Amino acid sequence: GxxxxxxxxxxxxxxxxxxxxxxxxxxxxxxxxxxxxxxxxxxxxxxxxxxxFTGIDAFSYDPEWVRKGTFLPYGEGERSVRVGNADGRERGLGLAGELSFTAPDGTGHTLQVSRVEGGALWAVLADATSGRTPDGPSDATGRPSSYRFRFLRTEAPGADGSVRVDLNRITLPPCAFNDNFLCPFPPPGNTLPFDLTAGERRLSGS
Known part of the structure; x- marks a missing residue:
């Protein structure tokens, strides 16, 4: 320079x-x-x-968490919902449609998703492991834990809406690394009711 x-x-x-x-x-x-x-x-x-920084803890890769999904766009185009953000303020989150998939136990679930670069789908989600502390009373039974919410990105869906949903590729949001990043919280309906033991969990040692 x-x-x-x-x-x-x-x-x-x-x-x-x-x-x-x-x-x-x-x-x-x-x-x-x-x-x-x-x-x-x-x-x-x-x-x-x-x-x-010593790394990221992640769940072990499990092919059972690679699921077939279906994307259904909203007929009226993109919607915007107000969600909380990591800095305590509410902002609009653009949503393009719903991504449906079946969990390994056979139960069906739906996430509201956004469209991002290249037509890929992106979701902010939480699940039953979210926010459990690894060593605290809430984890005394040995249940798995992860950061309070995480991000999922898929490939672009096909013309028929079919899409491969690899939940092993779930990542931590930027605000897991630094409080100065703005991260949206999951929109209504994007908290899954089961232990999603796939993808990145939390920062090592946190």
Whole structure:
């Protein structure tokens, strides 16, 4: 990079942190705009939280959690529902339709999902393991635990709505790593009533 002398007018960064236009030492400064407000997000490879990071705990891969699903788009187009976010505020969450699948025990379930890049489906979900503490009283019986909610992304559905739902690919939301990320909570109906023992669980040691 080049040293800056004077002033320069910059707009919002569009790429990943390593492509940001402003840095200070090893830090990358990302310019962003949220709800009309400008902010700078600092990415520091030597931050204490990053140095303390030891990995992600995940459930063991199980082919039983790879399910056949069906996507049914909403006839009127995308809907928007108000959901809480990790920062305590409510915001709109765009939903494109419903994803139905059958769990390994034979019970049917439906998730409200959004459309993302390439036509893929994305869901914010919780289940019976969500929010249980690994060593606390709520887990005294040895029941599995995971972060309070998680994300699921599938491939784009076929023309007939069929889609492969690999629940082993469930991931933690960004706010599991840092409180400064804005993550939507699951919309109504997206809390599954069973132990979904698949995908990423929580940060190691948390």
């Amino acid at each position: 080049e040293l800056l002398a004077g002033e320069v007018l910059l707009g919002e960064d569009a790429g990943p942190p390593e492509e940001s236009r402003v840095g200070y030492g090893a830090r990358r400064l990302v310019l962003l705009r949220r709800e009309g407000l400008w902010a700078v997000r600092v990415f520091d490879a030597d931050a204490p939280a990053r140095r303390a």
